[in-house]
Amino acid sequence: MRALSRKTQTMGLIGWLMLAYIAAAIGAIASIEAASFYQSLQQPSWAPPAWLFGPMWTTLYGLMGIAAWLAWRERGARPALVMFVVQLSLNALWSWLFFVWQLGAIAFIGTVVLWMLILITLVMFWRLKPLAGVLLLPYLAWVSLACALTWSVWQLNPQILG
Template identity: 60%
Template sequence: MTVLKQTMGLIGWQLISFAGAAMGAVASVQAATFYQQLAKPSWAPPSSVFGPVWTILYALMAIAAWLVWREGGWRRQRGVLDLFVIQLVLNALWSWLFFAWHRGALAFADIALLWLLIVGIVIGFWRVRPLAGAMLLPYLLWVSFASALNFAVWQLNPQILG
């Protein structure tokens, strides 16, 4: 694979990953204000933490997908790369469910499914390129934490998060 093709691939995976981020960000325009209004557990981070963490995680996701893509392209890695794209959609959908539509139960169901997909992707990426799987471990840990936070906030705010 030429350097140009590898570079274009990396740019492409960054664009795909951050397009997923952008879909979720549209729903999160008022997230900080909404988040401040909610009752939260004592271990909940301030809203200012989420943006930087997600930026790093999306960059790592893109690099991990690129590393897998480099091992035979989309044709050879189609299954796990398809799952990767599906999880980007589920990730973006969570922001709509939680922040835009205030649907705590559906957001929790979404993040639980997202968590399962991430586990599958970590395993799939690891089999192709261990470094790619390892690069998704911070994402898995963060979504594990976010799942617990989603559940706790939903339970503390049944009147708002239905």
């Protein structure tokens, strides 16, 4: 670990959490009408209830911010943090693709690419600080579910999600 003062570490944690929650806010703006739109779509029987998405994503963004902070504290973290920001950007874009622009195929491809970027980020973080990688495991699991759900909802609603 790099020698960082307590103040620097605290500011770093705040900064990485802010970045994660800014991405969340960008996605949330696109999701303002998501609940009613999502409920209007045919869903697979295994789809999680709509109320679960908010608390789950809030938790996951917190874990992402902490994971990034843990990685940031390590020497040689720059490539992993660049990958983190890239995947975080795609994460924020997904809500726009699906809920606003209703592009089912592109949203599905986006989840597949996001899953791969998360896996790469997880491995890179793990190599820097294993706990940082572990903190991304719930995110990878949730995006695995989101990938399957995006595919299923798109296939069940071709007239809406093209």
